[in-house]
Amino acid sequence: MRLSRRVLPWIAALAGLSLGIGLIWGFFFTPDDYKQGSTVKILFIHVPAAMMAINAWIMMLVTSLIWVIRRHHVSALAARAAAPAGLVFTLIALVTGALWGQPMWNTWWEWDPRLTSFLILLLFYLGYIALWSAIEDPETAADLTGILCVVGSVFAVMSRYAVKFWNQGLHQDSTILKVGEKDPLDVAYYVPLVICLVGFVLFFILIVLLRTRMLIRARRLIALEARERLG
Amino acid sequence: MIALLARDLSLAFRAGGGFGLGLAFFLLVVVLVPLGVGPDSAILAAIAPGVLWVGALLASLLSLDRIFALDHEDGSLDLLATAPLPLEGVVAIKALAHWLVTGLALTLAAPLLAVLLNLPAPGYPWLLLSLAVGTPALSVIGAFGASLTIGLRRGGLLLSLLVLPLYVPTLVFGAEVVRRGATGLAPATPLALLAAITAGSLALLPFAAAAAIRVNLR
Numbered sequence: 001m002r003l004s005r006r007v008l009p010w011i012a013a014l015a016g017l018s019l020g021i022g023l024i025w026g027f028f029f030t031p032d033d034y035k036q037g038s039t040v041k042i043l044f045i046h047v048p049a050a051m052m053a054i055n056a057w058i059m060m061l062v063t064s065l066i067w068v069i070r071r072h073h074v075s076a077l078a079a080r081a082a083a084p085a086g087l088v089f090t091l092i093a094l095v096t097g098a099l100w101g102q103p104m105w106n107t108w109w110e111w112d113p114r115l116t117s118f119l120i121l122l123l124f125y126l127g128y129i130a131l132w133s134a135i136e137d138p139e140t141a142a143d144l145t146g147i148l149c150v151v152g153s154v155f156a157v158m159s160r161y162a163v164k165f166w167n168q169g170l171h172q173d174s175t176i177l178k179v180g181e182k183d184p185l186d187v188a189y190y191v192p193l194v195i196c197l198v199g200f201v202l203f204f205i206l207i208v209l210l211r212t213r214m215l216i217r218a219r220r221l222i223a224l225e226a227r228e229r230l231g
Numbered sequence: 232m233i234a235l236l237a238r239d240l241s242l243a244f245r246a247g248g249g250f251g252l253g254l255a256f257f258l259l260v261v262v263l264v265p266l267g268v269g270p271d272s273a274i275l276a277a278i279a280p281g282v283l284w285v286g287a288l289l290a291s292l293l294s295l296d297r298i299f300a301l302d303h304e305d306g307s308l309d310l311l312a313t314a315p316l317p318l319e320g321v322v323a324i325k326a327l328a329h330w331l332v333t334g335l336a337l338t339l340a341a342p343l344l345a346v347l348l349n350l351p352a353p354g355y356p357w358l359l360l361s362l363a364v365g366t367p368a369l370s371v372i373g374a375f376g377a378s379l380t381i382g383l384r385r386g387g388l389l390l391s392l393l394v395l396p397l398y399v400p401t402l403v404f405g406a407e408v409v410r411r412g413a414t415g416l417a418p419a420t421p422l423a424l425l426a427a428i429t430a431g432s433l434a435l436l437p438f439a440a441a442a443a444i445r446v447n448l449r
Binding site: 123131143144147148150151152155163165 | 396404449
């Protein structure tokens with residue numbers, strides 16, 4: 001708690017700074033793509049949001065495992081805190097993807113493996129959050145959502161490969177790690193994109209810290225009330 | 232274990248046990264789709280594999296909450312948890328009973344309903360085979376979902392929200408087997424993957440479900 005309070009303003013400032021620089025640079029100081037025109041600038045929101053949607057789930061998986069194995073309470077609360085953030089990142093990725101797909105692919109939605117697996121990821125987030133809010137006893141809820149998160153991860157990965165059986169789909173592969181190969185992402189886009197990525201990561205950490213602090217306080221409040229009723 | 236299986240089966244077949252309910256629901260889904268899509272037999276033949284699989288999936292979803300909820304209410308789940316039989320075994324037996332009541336019945340009924348949807352003739356053996364291989368996975372995954380929602384007053388809706396995303400790979404591979412079989416392509420690869428999902432969930436999910444039940448009974 002004390003460490004997080006001291007760190008919070010710095011992370012907030014850094015997140016705001018890198019998001020501001022990255023997005024403004026991306027939106028106003030990059031050239032238009034010769035084929036896609038200015039819609040290419042959706043990249044700067046779409047790609048970081050999509051990455052964070054997956055990273056948030058991975059973080060939830062790790063914290064859930066820490067809870068199940070070591071029974072560290074803050075860990076369970078951090079997983080709970082990350083879920084709505086992941087849900088929103090998934091939604092952002094889907095919505096910006098639809099807005100980008102409409103002019104480029106001439107369709108809002110296509111049952112493409114990447115798109116479909118994100119929709120399924122959205123369902124996983126919804127189920128996870130619903131299970132947290134449905135169970136009253138906090139320790140039971142933490143245990144059950146932890147189990148769900150572990151099992152869900154396995155099935156999310158399987159769904160990802162299952163829907164690939166339909167066809168290759170419209171969505172291109174990621175070009176971020178293709179530096180030096182053919183068809184790389186242009187440097188003019190690369191630098192602001194990386195800044196945006198850093199901004200999204202910091203923003204995610206910021207939200208998780210804020211929400212974890214909130215959840216810890218809420219639990220302390222419940223404990224205090226219970227003690228007052230007893231005393 | 233056999234006594235538990237016999238008990239669950241006789242409970243399911245009695246009035247209000249939900250044996251006929253799943254089948255009737257399956258029939259209704261298959262009847263409603265042509266009414267909504269229109270009676271064009273070429274379109275129906277194209278969508279038949281998917282509709283049959285979705286129908287079977289929804290029908291098996293219908294009776295999931297009965298797997299543990301009733302036993303939890305009357306306390307027999309506590310007895311089962313303290314019985315010498317390991318809780319993982321209890322979960323596996325209950326999933327097996329659920330499969331015998333829904334999955335097996337759906338598998339046997341599916342070819343009849345496939346006639347209604349004008350499924351091409353080469354698809355029939357693959358439909359039977361894919362349902363026979365895939366529905367056990369549905370029952371085990373469902374038992375896992377049911378074990379998560381035991382203690383909840385209105386767990387049914389939450390149960391479907393939790394379980395349906397887990398059903399995705401089974402559904403995709405199962406329908407893919409039938410589609411490939413019906414159109415003359417080789418269905419071996421999705422069938423093998425479907426069998427892998429069933430085997431994997433049969434092996435691992437009873438442990439997860441038993442862990443969830445222990446948490447819920449604590």
